[in-house]
């Protein structure tokens with residue numbers, strides 16, 4: 001290796017500002033500096049290996065350094081890396097759009113971008129302009145968006161506007177457009193509303209109340225279908241998503257499904273909407289779309305939405321939006337190969353099978369008294385850590401219990417991340433059963449270790 005760990009550490013701390021990171025704390029810790037990856041493992045510059053239990057931020061599908069994805073990328077590179085979609089087309093972006101639409105019978109068109117937040121931003125702008133294009137007078141007031149409590153849709157100002165996570169979003173409030181918040185079925189913390197289905201009913205009633213009184217002011221409802229990821233893996237009970245769809249239809253507002261986290265097999269089906277047979281008006285895709293190789297995102301829309309943007313040159317119905325690298329050939333070609341391999345390798349059914357086994361293994365974590373709730377959909381898992389299982393009180397933030405569990409796990413060879421009091425285990429989708437068993441063993445030991453520590457500290 002060209003540079004020592006110590007040299008890289010120094011430059012990292014001197015020059016790099018890490019996302020979502022309190023740098024004052026970061027510079028006091030030894031950074032993890034990744035050098036390479038293979039399959040389910042990441043290797044740091046010192047040659048230590050770690051199971052990738054966060055799929056390199058929920059993106060990795062087939063494992064790292066996949067020979068076939070590498071080959072697809074090399075092959076494309078021999079032709080061209082990039083040309084623009086503004087006024088011209090390219091082969092991989094055409095083929096990928098056709099492939100994506102084949103999974104979404106209700107959808108007609110694909111609009112490319114490069115991050116999930118941009119895909120959301122685009123969906124919001126399209127939804128807003130859709131109403132103005134159809135009838136600027138009748139729909140003049142349809143300017144607001146509805147989203148769920150604790151919603152997360154990305155970090156650009158538009159995406160933050162529909163976000164509901166106080167810690168991330170509160171500071172930006174004066175910059176944001178108006179959002180109407182409705183409750184989401186966070187069953188673990190809503191026991192006062194009754195059973196799972198009571199919670200769903202309550203949430204849908206609240207949404208209906210908002211739509212009934214304000215639908216004339218509402219352009220769209222945006223939801224993360226089935227699982228609210230960044231909120232702490234809040235798994236919605238069956239029927240919620242379908243109920244949201246029905247209310248959107250009833251009250252004439254568009255439905256945007258943000259599949260950025262849940263798409264591409266993560267929840268046990270290619271896309272989450274399939275599980276409740278929901279057909280949104282707009283869909284946002286990102287994260288797993290390139291198998292975790294390159295940044296790419298897409299917004300899919302129905303023919304009805306698309307048609308509203310057709311007009312003469314002087315009508316101003318055009319969607320004036322686009323990013324420089326839209327439809328980039330390298331990203332689109334690796335995305336195409338990713339999807340082809342998902343089919344070829346039977347990844348979806350293997351995810352379902354592995355998810356069942358994982359659920360049994362994770363159950364053992366309840367032996368540790370600070371494990372409050374374990375939530376899982378497919379290979380998306382959240383373990384909520386509590387100080388008191390009965391009251392569900394969480395540990396004080398300053399004690400950084402969850403962060404310390406994550407560091408323990410890293411010592412033992414597993415990389416995971418906390419989201420508030422929730423530990424997330426979101427493995428590379430191709431992770432083997434044996435590797436996943438090992439990951440759960442490490443999770444158990446790391447949480448048990450912190451349990452002992454907090455008892456000693458009398459937290």
Ligand SMILES: *Cc1c(COP(=O)(O)O)cnc(C)c1O
Pocket residue numbers: 114115116117118120152153154155224229230258259260261262286287
């Ligand atoms: C990650 C995420 C986004 C944002 O995607 P970026 O690529 O980070 O911009 C949007 N929506 C959901 C549901 C996500 O999980």
